[in-house]
Amino acid sequence: MDDFKKGMAFAHRLHKWSHAFLANYEDIPINPYGKWNESILDRDATLAYGSLKWLYQAQPPPPPHRQTTVVWFHDESTFYANDQKVKQWVHVNETAKPYAKGEGPSQMVANMVSADYGWLPSPGGSETAQVLFKAGKNCKGYFTNEDILSQANNAMDILVKHFLNENHILVFDNAMTHAKWADGALSASKMTKNISDKFSVEVNVHDKARQLVYFPDGKIMKEKI
Structure with a gap:
């Protein structure tokens, strides 16, 4: 504890000296430990440890x-296996090389990105807002509003846990979210003119894994509630 206090006091002194020197390059403090051609921290391991421990400790967030x-x-972004263009010189006697037709398997990647940090992982990389998604009716279906909400909650958890000293704004530009309402919400355009026992609201059918269920023709299965 004494080493920590000693390092903390010296760190305060270094901070004061640095600001004074930046304000006036001729303001060089007197060094009671010797000459300025070597660092005090190089000669005193205990002092160096205490100073670094204080400098690297968590600081309170600003107002x-x-x-x-x-x-x-x-x-x-969606990436396709065969999404490429090849241009090259070939010999006149060289035969054509067959390539796979179509775009091939796809991989969708969804993430949060900022100009300040780039992508959004935790500082150690153990947590990330990235989502890898196999889109298509024969895979995981499509990226729905529920998926966006889940990713947003995950991103907010990372920001609250690791980036608490800043204010954060999440911007989404997804066509599906613009017209989304709660499942089971009444729709004025589908209401009957008079009271009817047949009136109900259609919602998408999900399986136990919360994935959309499709008909053989690719249309989303609906049910009335």
């Missing part, structure tokens, strides 16, 4: 009016 605002954009 809200001084916090930086970081804007995060939701990005979705």
Whole structure:
């Protein structure tokens, strides 16, 4: 504990000296430990440890009016196995090389990105807002509003846990979210003119894994509630 206090006091002194020197390059403090051609921390391992321990300890967050605002954009990109163009010179006697037709299997990647940090992982990389998704009726279906909400909750958990000293804004530009309402919500356009026992609301059918269920023709299965 004494080493820590000693290092903390010296770290405060280094901070004061640094600001004074930046304000006036001729303001060089007197060194009671010797010459300025070597670092005091190089000769005193205990002092170096205490100083670094204090400098690297968690600092309290700044007041809200001084916090930086970081804007995060939701990005979705789909990559295809055969999405490429090949141009090259070939010999006149060379035969054509067959290539796979079609775009091939796809992989969708959704993530949050900002100009300040790039992609959104935790500092150690153990947590990430990235979602890998196999789109298509024969795979995981399609990226629905529920998937976007789940990813947004995960991103907010990472921000609250690791980036608490900043204000964060999440921006989503997804066509499905613009017209989304709660499952089971009444729709004025589908209401009957008069009271009817046949009136109900259609919702999408999900399986036990919360994935959409499709008919053989590819249409989403609906049920009335």
